[in-house]
């Protein structure tokens with residue numbers, strides 16, 4: 001199997017990416033349709049970038065993110081939670097990881113670690129923030145091992161059934 005990690009034209013490959021996210025994260029067809037519009041809008045934000053991992057030419061993982069802005073919807077939701085912890089300054093000068101997903105058949109081979117490390121290595125910002133479901137998941141384990149710490153917990157996004165943790169790390173991310 002030939003694994004290649006590199007820049008991804010996400011708008012051109014949005015359906016393949018969402019197919020990976022749907023199986024990795026568990027999205028139904030209605031959620032995929034909603035996410036599709038969100039991803040296409042996100043990729044028009046200043047500095048938005050995506051990386052993909054292909055195995056024998058098939059997309060098996062992707063990450064995307066952008067310089068954070070307090071005007072983005074995600075920031076407006078997490079801001080009060082961060083402010084309550086004295087961490088609202090993390091919304092400035094941060095590269096936000098919006099999505100990171102690896103197809104289950106290709107997980108635990110270092111692809112997720114490589115994707116998030118590589119995209120943040122290309123960021124001009126001195127730090128990175130993200131949100132993850134607030135539970136002991138492989139995602140949270142990976143983020144902790146890369147140096148992300150909890151900035152706020154039990155964060156509720158409208159319409160999301162589970163609470164999230166907001167995490168932040170200095171860049172470059174910690175190497176193993």
Ligand SMILES: CC(C)(COP(=O)(O)OP(=O)(O)OC[C@H]1O[C@@H](n2cnc3c(N)ncnc32)[C@H](O)[C@@H]1OP(=O)(O)O)[C@@H](O)C(=O)NCCC(=O)NCCS
Nearest residue numbers: 024100101102107108109110111112113132138139141142
């Ligand atoms: C999170 C995710 C992208 C990681 O991708 P991956 O390619 O499997 O990750 P890697 O192989 O690079 O890294 C695995 C790391 O995850 C952590 N990890 C893996 N399984 C774990 C588990 N069961 N418990 C805790 N940590 C675990 C470890 O830190 C491991 O690091 P290691 O290199 O020291 O073993 C992948 O699990 C995924 O797509 N999950 C479902 C979707 C999701 O939750 N996305 C994140 C949304 S915030």
